[in-house]
Amino acid sequence: MSKRIAFWIFLIGTLSSSALFLFLTFDTQRQVEALSHADRIDDRVIAGKRAFQKYNCNDCHTILGFGGYYAPDLTRVIRRVGAEGVRYRVTDPGKAFANGWRKMPNQHLAAAEIDDLAAFFTWVDGIENGDWPPQDSRKRLSRAGERLVASAAASPGAAVFQTRGCMSCHTLHGAGGTFGPVLDTIGARLSAGQIERYVQDPKAVNPKANMPAQTGLTDREREEVARFLSSLK
Numbered sequence: 694m695s696k697r698i699a700f701w702i703f704l705i706g707t708l709s710s711s712a713l714f715l716f717l718t719f720d721t722q723r724q725v726e727a728l729s730h731a732d733r734i735d736d737r738v739i740a741g742k743r744a745f746q747k748y749n750c751n752d753c754h755t756i757l758g759f760g761g762y763y764a765p766d767l768t769r770v771i772r773r774v775g776a777e778g779v780r781y782r783v784t785d786p787g788k789a790f791a792n793g794w795r796k797m798p799n800q801h802l803a804a805a806e807i808d809d810l811a812a813f814f815t816w817v818d819g820i821e822n823g824d825w826p827p828q829d830s831r832k833r834l835s836r837a838g839e840r841l842v843a844s845a846a847a848s849p850g851a852a853v854f855q856t857r858g859c860m861s862c863h864t865l866h867g868a869g870g871t872f873g874p875v876l877d878t879i880g881a882r883l884s885a886g887q888i889e890r891y892v893q894d895p896k897a898v899n900p901k902a903n904m905p906a907q908t909g910l911t912d913r914e915r916e917e918v919a920r921f922l923s924s925l926k
């Protein structure tokens with residue numbers, strides 16, 4: 694290749710990739726309002742964003758990829774645990790993450806601030822961002838996992854499963870933790886009564902059990918979660 698040809702390849706290559714880059718940047722800017730659903734930003738969402746900054750949640754968490762790498766990315770947290778799940782975790786992290794090795798501090802937020810945060814996360818969850826950044830791999834989403842969050846409104850037992858910490862150890866339909874077994878078809882093996890007994894006191898059923906007794910549940914919640922799990926066959 695002569696010097697002259699190399700020069701033209703360099704020039705045309707640089708100019709065309711710069712033009713493409715500028716066009717894509719412009720095109721993204723043009724779509725920001727539509728992709729982020731800016732019309733859904735109301736006072737609650739703004740108050741939630743302020744609370745997120747006030748309590749420095751970003752020190753540990755990323756959101757849309759920005760922030761600290763210590764704790765899970767919160768872009769899709771609503772899809773993962775639902776608004777009720779966010780409330781439970783932020784209100785009492787000591788209890789919600791009692792068995793985790795990473796710790797989240799209790800910053801004693803007011804109930805209204807937690808509601809605002811849930812509104813903010815709900816708005817962020819709706820942003821069409823090409824599913825970037827990838828979510829915490831242990832808690833990877835599946836369509837069935839999303840259905841589970843949706844079903845929580847209809848089934849009190851599914852809501853208990855999501856909000857009372859079961860998912861930090863158990864995976865259901867691809868979403869959740871990996872310390873405990875997958876429970877997708879647990880109803881084929883155990884009845885509601887057996888599940889209830891296990892959840893209340895695993896060691897009474899199996900002296901070698903690693904699952905801690907779930908003392909945070911009311912009798913009613915235990916019954917509901919057992920009925921829900923026993924329906925999964």
Ligand code: HEC
Pocket residue numbers: 744745748749750751752753754763764765770773774778779782783790792793794795796797798800810832861
């Ligand atoms: C000092 C670090 C730290 C700060 C500050 C912090 N978190 Fe966390 N957070 C964590 C850790 C660590 C976890 C994961 C715990 C686990 O899975 O055992 C977590 C988990 C969560 C979860 C559950 C995520 C999921 O995918 O299950 C939510 C929701 C959450 N935090 C919200 C918040 C909010 C809102 C704030 C600010 C008010 C905040 N966090 C501040 C460390 C922190």
Ligand code: HEC
Pocket residue numbers: 792854857858859860861862863872873874879888891892895901902903904905907910918922
């Ligand atoms: C700290 C982690 C952890 C938490 C939190 C947890 N589990 Fe478990 N779970 C386990 C482990 C580990 C097992 C496997 C058996 C054992 O070692 O106890 C298990 C077993 C089970 C079983 C029996 C499965 C079988 O195949 O026999 C059921 C049912 C169950 N868990 C339901 C729940 C429910 C419902 C919740 C929430 C209220 C929950 N678990 C919370 C860790 C946990």
